[in-house]
Amino acid sequence: MASSSRILLCFSLFIIALCFSKNLFDDTESKEFVLTLDSSNFSDTVSKHDFIVVEFYALWCRHCRTLAPEYEKAASILSSNDPPVILAKVDANDQAKV
Ligand SMILES: *[C@@H]1O[C@H](CO)[C@@H](O)[C@H](O)[C@H]1NC(C)=O
Numbered sequence: 667m668a669s670s671s672r673i674l675l676c677f678s679l680f681i682i683a684l685c686f687s688k689n690l691f692d693d694t695e696s697k698e699f700v701l702t703l704d705s706s707n708f709s710d711t712v713s714k715h716d717f718i719v720v721e722f723y724a725l726w727c728r729h730c731r732t733l734a735p736e737y738e739k740a741a742s743i744l745s746s747n748d749p750p751v752i753l754a755k756v757d758a759n760d761q762a763k764v
Contacts, residue, residue, distance in 0.1 A: 698738070699745050700721075700737060700738050702755060703755070708720075715752045717750070718752040718753075719753050721755045723755055737755070
């Protein structure tokens with residue numbers, strides 16, 4: 667009896683944590699720090715910023731998708747750095763087609 671209610675408690679905590687982390691994720695998503703570049707504005711943007719990190723990603727790349735929220739988080743932190751560090755991303759798959 668006691669152990670089954672503990673399992674239930676753990677399970678509810680897990681659900682609450684899941685909802686909470688989803689809200690956190692949505693918050694970071696609404697504010698985009700990572701610049702999206704393509705060949706038309708790539709060199710313009712890169713020359714404008716002293717410190718810029720560019721990630722070349724492909725939609726079929728699972729690791730890139732895993733990295734995306736972490737990259738966004740890093741961008742939000744680094745943008746308030748002094749001097750600010752800009753994080754940008756280029757859809758490498760898209761550029762390959764051009
Ligand atoms: C660069 O161009 C792309 C496509 O036109 C656009 O989506 C993106 O926002 C632009 N990035 C910057 C930093 O202007």
